[in-house]
Amino acid sequence: MLQLESITRSFGDRPVLRDVGFDVPRGALTGFVGANGAGKTTTMRIIMGLLTAHGGTVRLDGKELGATTRPDFGYMPEERGLYPRQPVIDQLVYLGSLHGLSRPLARQRALDLLERFGLADRSKAKLESLSLGNQQRVQVSAALLHDPAVLVLDEPFSGLDPLAVDAMSSILRDYATRGVPILFSSHQLDLLETLVENLVIIQDGTVVASGPAETLRENHADKHRLVLDGDTGWLREVPGVQALDISGPEALIRFDSPHIAHQVLTESLQRGRVLEFSLHRPTLADIYREVIR
Amino acid sequence: MNSTPAWLTVTLREVETKVRDKAFIISTLITVLLIIGSIVVTSFLANRTANYSVAGGDELSLAVLYQAQQDQPDDVDLSVQNIDAGRARTDLADGKLTAVLSAGADGGFVIQGREEVPGKLTGLLDAAAQQVLTTRMLESAGINPEQLPGTDLVSVELLEGDAERNSMIQAMAFIFSFLFYMAALIFGMPIANSVIEEKQNRVVEILASAIRLRDLLAGKILGNIILALGQLLVFLGVGLGAAWLSPVQIPFLGVVFQVATWFVVFFLAGFLVLAGFWAALGALAARTEDLQQSSGPVVTLLIAILFVGIYAKGTVLVIASYVPIVSSVAMPIRLLTGTVPWWEPVLSLLIVLGFCWLVLVFAERIYRRAVMHTGGALTLRKALKLED
Numbered sequence: 001m002l003q004l005e006s007i008t009r010s011f012g013d014r015p016v017l018r019d020v021g022f023d024v025p026r027g028a029l030t031g032f033v034g035a036n037g038a039g040k041t042t043t044m045r046i047i048m049g050l051l052t053a054h055g056g057t058v059r060l061d062g063k064e065l066g067a068t069t070r071p072d073f074g075y076m077p078e079e080r081g082l083y084p085r086q087p088v089i090d091q092l093v094y095l096g097s098l099h100g101l102s103r104p105l106a107r108q109r110a111l112d113l114l115e116r117f118g119l120a121d122r123s124k125a126k127l128e129s130l131s132l133g134n135q136q137r138v139q140v141s142a143a144l145l146h147d148p149a150v151l152v153l154d155e156p157f158s159g160l161d162p163l164a165v166d167a168m169s170s171i172l173r174d175y176a177t178r179g180v181p182i183l184f185s186s187h188q189l190d191l192l193e194t195l196v197e198n199l200v201i202i203q204d205g206t207v208v209a210s211g212p213a214e215t216l217r218e219n220h221a222d223k224h225r226l227v228l229d230g231d232t233g234w235l236r237e238v239p240g241v242q243a244l245d246i247s248g249p250e251a252l253i254r255f256d257s258p259h260i261a262h263q264v265l266t267e268s269l270q271r272g273r274v275l276e277f278s279l280h281r282p283t284l285a286d287i288y289r290e291v292i293r
Numbered sequence: 294m295n296s297t298p299a300w301l302t303v304t305l306r307e308v309e310t311k312v313r314d315k316a317f318i319i320s321t322l323i324t325v326l327l328i329i330g331s332i333v334v335t336s337f338l339a340n341r342t343a344n345y346s347v348a349g350g351d352e353l354s355l356a357v358l359y360q361a362q363q364d365q366p367d368d369v370d371l372s373v374q375n376i377d378a379g380r381a382r383t384d385l386a387d388g389k390l391t392a393v394l395s396a397g398a399d400g401g402f403v404i405q406g407r408e409e410v411p412g413k414l415t416g417l418l419d420a421a422a423q424q425v426l427t428t429r430m431l432e433s434a435g436i437n438p439e440q441l442p443g444t445d446l447v448s449v450e451l452l453e454g455d456a457e458r459n460s461m462i463q464a465m466a467f468i469f470s471f472l473f474y475m476a477a478l479i480f481g482m483p484i485a486n487s488v489i490e491e492k493q494n495r496v497v498e499i500l501a502s503a504i505r506l507r508d509l510l511a512g513k514i515l516g517n518i519i520l521a522l523g524q525l526l527v528f529l530g531v532g533l534g535a536a537w538l539s540p541v542q543i544p545f546l547g548v549v550f551q552v553a554t555w556f557v558v559f560f561l562a563g564f565l566v567l568a569g570f571w572a573a574l575g576a577l578a579a580r581t582e583d584l585q586q587s588s589g590p591v592v593t594l595l596i597a598i599l600f601v602g603i604y605a606k607g608t609v610l611v612i613a614s615y616v617p618i619v620s621s622v623a624m625p626i627r628l629l630t631g632t633v634p635w636w637e638p639v640l641s642l643l644i645v646l647g648f649c650w651l652v653l654v655f656a657e658r659i660y661r662r663a664v665m666h667t668g669g670a671l672t673l674r675k676a677l678k679l680e681d
Contacts, residue, residue, distance in 0.1 A: 050501055069502060077495045077499060081495040098500065142499060143499075
């Protein structure tokens with residue numbers, strides 16, 4: 001497990017990270033979300049040892065990682081880039097050997113990955129001649145080449161077409177299953193919904209929510225959905241009920257106490273037929289909007 | 294697993310990428326051909342002797358011609374034809390003769406040519422005629438011309454070596470200066486550009502997470518030094534080899550060989566300093582375009598060195614031979630005179646190596662801070678304020 005504890009960092013007088021702490025467990029995908037400028041990239045750079053934290057620690061399986069290189073980590077930086085004018089295979093072999101692979105092994109791994117991404121026939125092409133989506137696949141290949149012990153990916157899904165998103169998801173899933181801790185940032189909340197088991201939400205340099213997605217959903221499942229055969233406008237007048245969204249027969253409401261829920265259901269039944277009364281399960285997008293408010 | 298140190302992997306990549314670059318191969322080959330060509334042409338021109346066949350129509354003309362034959366310089370081969378005027382005319386018309394010399398009525402001479410008379414021949418005959426006439430006049434006055442003060446009464450002695458050596462020094466000064474200038478640009482600029490490329494593309498983040506930035510920078514500089522030195526050795530080798538093989542006796546070849554070795558050593562030291570400059574400049578820039586502005590001072594410095602190398606003499610040259618980077622050309626040029634004691638180049642080398650160490654430590658600091666910086670180009674002052 002990769003653990004961050006009380007990480008702080010500022011640029012000049014401007015604090016960018018304040019007491020950032022969260023876990024990236026093995027066997028699960030951890031999504032990292034937050035607005036632009038919230039501190040995602042800075043956090044990832046600190047994990048990768050590219051930036052020094054002013055306070056706090058990064059630990060892998062309990063062992064503290066200093067401000068050194070992390071040749072056994074796989075990293076995909078925010079602003080993409082490899083060498084545009086170099087053939088794909090050449091730069092992958094180069095990066096592989098910098099990560100400690102022998103050249104033949106690096107070549108073998110690179111070809112396997114390119115094969116998996118459907119790019120085997122482009123291995124000798126210059127990177128700049130590839131489409132953006134394909135360049136992205138090469139970029140991911142670069143992060144995966146050396147069979148990393150930890151994966152840190154900054155926006156791996158941005159700019160990918162639906163098929164590439166599927167390929168990327170399946171690869172990430174694959175590595176997670178092997179027990180590699182994976183942290184990746186994304187703005188595509190709907191994608192995270194089905195993909196991640198773990199979520200970290202950061203806002204203004206502070207972690208505002210983190211943990212297993214299921215737990216977050218449960219913790220934020222505090223709203224009810226009520227559908228009647230008549231108008232639900234009367235709910236606005238009931239004390240102890242927060243009417244969040246009321247339109248005709250449908251209502252999304254929050255109760256101040258379970259007792260009030262019971263009271264509302266009783267009254268609804270008296271007024272007519274109750275078509276639905278359920279605990280509303282929030283999406284990760286719902287949770288995100290709620291916590292960063 | 295791979296046991297190759299990271300810096301070596303980087304070095305190999307720099308070298309490999311460059312030697313696979315067609316433009317680089319072609320420009321190197323062209324330069325090699327130019328070097329060989331210029332040496333062949335020079336030795337051909339030096340080797341060519343002019344053959345003149347001149348007929349004399351009378352006793353006086355023949356005396357002048359024999360005198361000229363005696364005085365002819367190495368590159369002139371004058372043959373004298375003693376034939377009558379009629380045949381001389383037809384031979385001249387047929388091109389068998391270069392010219393016909395005959396004494397005129399007014400005590401002068403006439404040189405007859407077909408279309409033109411080479412200036413060299415005219416000059417030679419003119420001098421010979423004067424000598425013959427002077428001797429005859431003196432003899433008719435009863436004076437033995439050998440008793441007259443000779444022309445070689447005053448012999449020339451130069452304080453700074455002889456004329457031939459000086460022109461060799463001048464030629465070599467130009468060659469050293471130009472080679473250094475070229476290599477500093479051809480192999481220095483790519484250090485900056487490759488730093489910018491990695492910074493601009495953010496590859497540097499992947500690299501920096503895998504290996505230390507110090508190793509990356511060291512590999513980059515080392516790779517380009519190997520390339521620069523390799524090319525320099527090829528150029529010097531081809532040039533000196535061709536000069537050695539050429540049939541013409543080129544003077545001072547031994548000295549030049551010796552000094553060329555010193556030049557390679559000084560070149561290395563000077564280039565290492567410049568490599569530090571280029572790396573720092575590359576790290577400060579945000580885009581390749583920024584380099585065009587920021588490289589100005591370095592390029593100016595290089596041009597200044599080129600001029601110092603070509604034109605500096607005396608005290609200026611002595612001072613220059615101790616100033617780091619400039620010394621890379623100035624000291625080898627001084628060594629060509631053969632009068633510099635051994636400790637001078639050693640001292641100068643120590644100075645430049647010390648300076649080199651300072652520059653590289655400083656450049657590495659700038660590089661490490663600035664290369665991870667995103668956003669616009671940095672000034673030196675801003676870069677020093679950055680932290681890791």
